[in-house]
Amino acid sequence: MNTAWMELAAGRGALGIGLVVAGVVVVGLLLGAFVLGFRSKRRELPTPRPEEQPRMPAGGPVRETRERREPDEVPRSEERLTPHELKTNGRQSDRTSASQERPRWSEGSSGGFGSGGPGAR
Numbered sequence: 001m002n003t004a005w006m007e008l009a010a011g012r013g014a015l016g017i018g019l020v021v022a023g024v025v026v027v028g029l030l031l032g033a034f035v036l037g038f039r040s041k042r043r044e045l046p047t048p049r050p051e052e053q054p055r056m057p058a059g060g061p062v063r064e065t066r067e068r069r070e071p072d073e074v075p076r077s078e079e080r081l082t083p084h085e086l087k088t089n090g091r092q093s094d095r096t097s098a099s100q101e102r103p104r105w106s107e108g109s110s111g112g113f114g115s116g117g118p119g120a121r
Contacts (some may be wrong), residue, residue, distance in 0.1 A: 068097040 075081070 068095050068100050070095040070103075 072086075074086070
């Protein structure tokens with residue numbers, strides 16, 4: 001019996017045993033991940049009941065408002081400013097623009113940087 005195991009280990013049997021052991025380890029890891037996921041799912045809050053769902057406002061659905069805003073001026077300084085040092089963090093100001101017309105491309109403009117057109121003159 002001892003020699004049978006030696007022959008098995010010396011030949012291709014060692015590879016087969018190694019693959020079986022690796023397969024058992026992978027299955028064990030997958031089962032462990034499933035159990036951990038199941039436990040974390042049980043700790044989550046339950047889904048809201050129908051009476052807890054959000055409702056439409058009494059005045060009806062809220063509509064989108066489009067308006068042009070005045071851009072904020074970038075403060076002049078000797079040092080370079082980073083985005084978090086600016087007042088609005090890249091958003092437009094709270095001042096509504098006097099002109100609410102949408103900007104349009106001028107005639108003869110290329111329409112975009114590098115598009116191959118002659119550009120604005």
